[in-house]
Amino acid sequence: MDFTHTEERQMVVDTLARYIQNEYNLSDRNDAAASPQGFSDVHWNNLAELGMFGVFFTEEQGGFGGSAFDVAAVFQELGRGLVVEPLLDCVLRSGHVLAAAGDFERLAKVITGASRYVVAQAHTTGDRVTAKQSEAGWILNGTAPMVKFAAGADTIVLSAQSGADAAQASFFLIDPTANGVAITHHDTFDGGSASDIHFADLAISSDALLGSAHHADTIVRTAENWACLAICAEALGIMEAIKETTLDYLRTRTQFGTVIGRFQALQHRMAQVLLEIEQARSAVINAAAAVNKSETDCDKALSAAKYSIGRIGTLVAEEAIQLHGGIGMTWEYEMGHFAKRLVMIDHEMGNADHHLARYMQFDLV
Amino acid sequence: MDTTFSPEDEDFRALVRDFVENNLPPEYARIVAEGGYLNKEQLLDWHAILRRQGWLAYNWPVEFGGTGWGPVKTHIFDEEMARADAPKVLAFNFKMLAPVLMKFGSQEQCDYYLPRMIDGTDWWCQGYSEPGAGSDLASIRTTAVRDGDDYIVNGQKTWTTLGQYANMIFCLVRTSNEGKPQAGISFLLIDLATPGIEMRPIRTIDGGYEINEVFFTNVRVPASNLVGAENEGWTYAKYLLTYERTGIAMVGASKKKLTRLKDLFAEKSRSLSVHEKALLAARIARVEIDLANMDTTNMRVLASVAGGGAPGAESSMLKILGSEIHQELDSLIRRVVGRDAQALRSGEQAPAGATNAAGVYFNNRKLSIYGGSNEIQKNIISKMILGL
Numbered sequence: 001m002d003f004t005h006t007e008e009r010q011m012v013v014d015t016l017a018r019y020i021q022n023e024y025n026l027s028d029r030n031d032a033a034a035s036p037q038g039f040s041d042v043h044w045n046n047l048a049e050l051g052m053f054g055v056f057f058t059e060e061q062g063g064f065g066g067s068a069f070d071v072a073a074v075f076q077e078l079g080r081g082l083v084v085e086p087l088l089d090c091v092l093r094s095g096h097v098l099a100a101a102g103d104f105e106r107l108a109k110v111i112t113g114a115s116r117y118v119v120a121q122a123h124t125t126g127d128r129v130t131a132k133q134s135e136a137g138w139i140l141n142g143t144a145p146m147v148k149f150a151a152g153a154d155t156i157v158l159s160a161q162s163g164a165d166a167a168q169a170s171f172f173l174i175d176p177t178a179n180g181v182a183i184t185h186h187d188t189f190d191g192g193s194a195s196d197i198h199f200a201d202l203a204i205s206s207d208a209l210l211g212s213a214h215h216a217d218t219i220v221r222t223a224e225n226w227a228c229l230a231i232c233a234e235a236l237g238i239m240e241a242i243k244e245t246t247l248d249y250l251r252t253r254t255q256f257g258t259v260i261g262r263f264q265a266l267q268h269r270m271a272q273v274l275l276e277i278e279q280a281r282s283a284v285i286n287a288a289a290a291v292n293k294s295e296t297d298c299d300k301a302l303s304a305a306k307y308s309i310g311r312i313g314t315l316v317a318e319e320a321i322q323l324h325g326g327i328g329m330t331w332e333y334e335m336g337h338f339a340k341r342l343v344m345i346d347h348e349m350g351n352a353d354h355h356l357a358r359y360m361q362f363d364l365v
Numbered sequence: 366m367d368t369t370f371s372p373e374d375e376d377f378r379a380l381v382r383d384f385v386e387n388n389l390p391p392e393y394a395r396i397v398a399e400g401g402y403l404n405k406e407q408l409l410d411w412h413a414i415l416r417r418q419g420w421l422a423y424n425w426p427v428e429f430g431g432t433g434w435g436p437v438k439t440h441i442f443d444e445e446m447a448r449a450d451a452p453k454v455l456a457f458n459f460k461m462l463a464p465v466l467m468k469f470g471s472q473e474q475c476d477y478y479l480p481r482m483i484d485g486t487d488w489w490c491q492g493y494s495e496p497g498a499g500s501d502l503a504s505i506r507t508t509a510v511r512d513g514d515d516y517i518v519n520g521q522k523t524w525t526t527l528g529q530y531a532n533m534i535f536c537l538v539r540t541s542n543e544g545k546p547q548a549g550i551s552f553l554l555i556d557l558a559t560p561g562i563e564m565r566p567i568r569t570i571d572g573g574y575e576i577n578e579v580f581f582t583n584v585r586v587p588a589s590n591l592v593g594a595e596n597e598g599w600t601y602a603k604y605l606l607t608y609e610r611t612g613i614a615m616v617g618a619s620k621k622k623l624t625r626l627k628d629l630f631a632e633k634s635r636s637l638s639v640h641e642k643a644l645l646a647a648r649i650a651r652v653e654i655d656l657a658n659m660d661t662t663n664m665r666v667l668a669s670v671a672g673g674g675a676p677g678a679e680s681s682m683l684k685i686l687g688s689e690i691h692q693e694l695d696s697l698i699r700r701v702v703g704r705d706a707q708a709l710r711s712g713e714q715a716p717a718g719a720t721n722a723a724g725v726y727f728n729n730r731k732l733s734i735y736g737g738s739n740e741i742q743k744n745i746i747s748k749m750i751l752g753l
Binding site for chain 1: 366367368371627630642649650654655657658660662664668682686740746750752753
């Protein structure tokens with residue numbers, strides 16, 4: 001039983017925290033987040049140079065970390081800084097898809113930051129992409145909706161239904177500029193971008209197949225688990241930042257001749273926020289500890305965590321805005337941008353209800 | 366970062382589990398499982414069983430006759446006891462007064478009272494709350510006035526749990542009206558057989574008899590029964606309350622209760638519509654997740670105090686989480702039992718595992734009130750952790 005980080009991991013976290021503290025300010029972040037790409041190439045390259053991308057992978061995979069607590073610790077820090085650069089989408093998730101497919105050559109370029117791959121899963125959702133085998137390779141049709149940060153990616157890693165049903169799906173590597181690919185980009189509410197990617201009779205060669213055909217579910221499983229853990233940890237970091245800002249406000253804002261933190265009605269709400277954040281922290285620890293356990297244990301702990309951070313994240317955002325009052329409603333005040341990302345996290349990878357329902361299915365219904 | 370127990374801890378867990386399986390009288394387990402309490406004779410018998418194993422004063426240091434276990438082993442022990450529906454040892458003796466005597470009492474007091482707690486001679490109860498001093502504990506008005514080698518005590522205590530079995534009471538008494546209310550409080554040990562003490566039962570909302578009020582009229586108490594220094598009692602009282610709150614997360618008891626809830630749900634849900642079933646299942650899933658999170662929150666606190674010493678304001682956090690989760694479990698059991706929960710406890714005829722669901726639910730509303738209400742805990746968190 002030990003809830004402290006190893007020295008190496010702590011050094012990585014400290015390095016990242018220092019970078020964010022010294023180099024990453026919110027107004028530049030918001031400008032980059034509102035740009036068509038949705039993030040800054042400068043920060044992207046700097047984070048890669050600091051070695052942050054290698055933390056998500058083991059030495060065998062070409063990285064120098066790869067444990068669940070490495071991933072959680074880094075994403076927690078990214079959350080604290082409201083970093084918009086898509087380490088989750090363009091490094092962690094796509095990198096682990098490449099790793100699961102055995103493509104370590106491409107993974108190496110992800111780790112250095114030279115290549116940006118983004119995963120579009122379009123074989124299980126309502127809007128599907130189908131892949132039909134042709135003489136030269138495959139023909140793709142359909143739409144992959146709301147693919148985060150596709151605007152910044154050089155390659156789309158697309159899962160499409162390649163057989164008779166959704167269970168038979170394969171991954172393909174797609175050039176977003178190819179004929180037959182049409183992309184609609186959206187700015188997103190919390191900064192950054194997402195894209196609907198349409199495929200109309202896109203012909204691709206057999207080389208474009210990633211890994212073996214019809215095994216997309218196996219290939220993506222680990223990557224999705226990592227992504228879920230990461231977004232939970234990011235949410236935790238955001239909650240910590242919001243808590244600190246809100247506490248500062250309660251200690252300094254004066255009304256009725258005293259700082260508002262003296263009022264019991266506000267103290268008790270803040271105490272509840274603290275409790276809930278500590279519960280969210282435990283949920284993230286439980287999820288990280290379960291990533292290498294059995295499939296059921298892992299899925300349960302990840303759903304428990306995503307449910308917890310979804311519920312608690314929304315609460316923390318709402319309470320922080322309320323405790324701030326009017327100033328919390330303004331664009332200019334930094335806290336609001338953290339609150340937006342925190343709430344939007346519940347709209348990614350399944351919200352609290354989705355994960356509660358998934359959790360229930362294990363042994364309750 | 367390692368969230369698992371060491372192999373040594375796991376061996377210890379197996380040892381405890383084995384001991385309880387072989388030594389806990391099934392009758393006691395049945396009473397606990399049904400949400401009941403052992404009578405004095407039964408609890409003293411269970412104490413004796415644990416004493417023979419050397420595990421009665423399990424949270425004490427070795428030099429005082431305890432086990433010397435750290436917080437992790439103590440937690441494992443609590444979990445295994447709860448898992449087996451074993452009765453809890455008398456907290457007033459082992460978890461409340463004893464740590465105060467060890468830290469603030471005299472050598473003579475430790476030498477005299479601690480062995481008597483273990484051998485069953487003394488059954489302690491707590492004289493903290495008064496009719497006019499609940500959450501505002503520092504406003505107590507029971508007085509102790511020095512008279513030669515004695516104090517003369519006058520006043521009234523209330524909510525005295527299991528006072529009907531006790532022969533001793535530790536009290537907060539007012540010895541001074543100077544300065545802040547906290548500054549004039551002393552910690553006094555009183556023999557309940559002393560003339561001038563009257564104990565009256567208070568019937569609780571569930572119909573049970575667990576608490577009392579105690580009246581003191583010119584009660585003569587030897588001054589040697591004072592713990593620590595006069596007017597320093599508030600410090601000791603706070604220390605005791607912090608100690609009282611360790612284990613207050615009730616992780617083991619809540620895990621056991623969750624198992625019972627899920628068993629009942631599996632049995633009863635066959636007669637529910639698909640929508641009713643889904644609504645209940647969602648509530649059960651929520652509390653199960655909250656409990657799993659709290660289990661880790663609790664372990665984090667344990668790990669941080671593993672070096673020794675009493676936990677700080679974190680125990681307030683655990684008290685709130687622990688009581689709310691436990692109350693939600695009681696509430697869900699009551700719901701799952703459904704129509705049958707209306708029946709007053711009716712012994713053998715009640716549905717198995719479902720006995721007294723309403724009684725336990727109502728009785729456990731106390732969890733968020735006693736030991737410093739959850740609102741008081743939030744005051745402590747605001748002050749000690751949040752710095753507001």
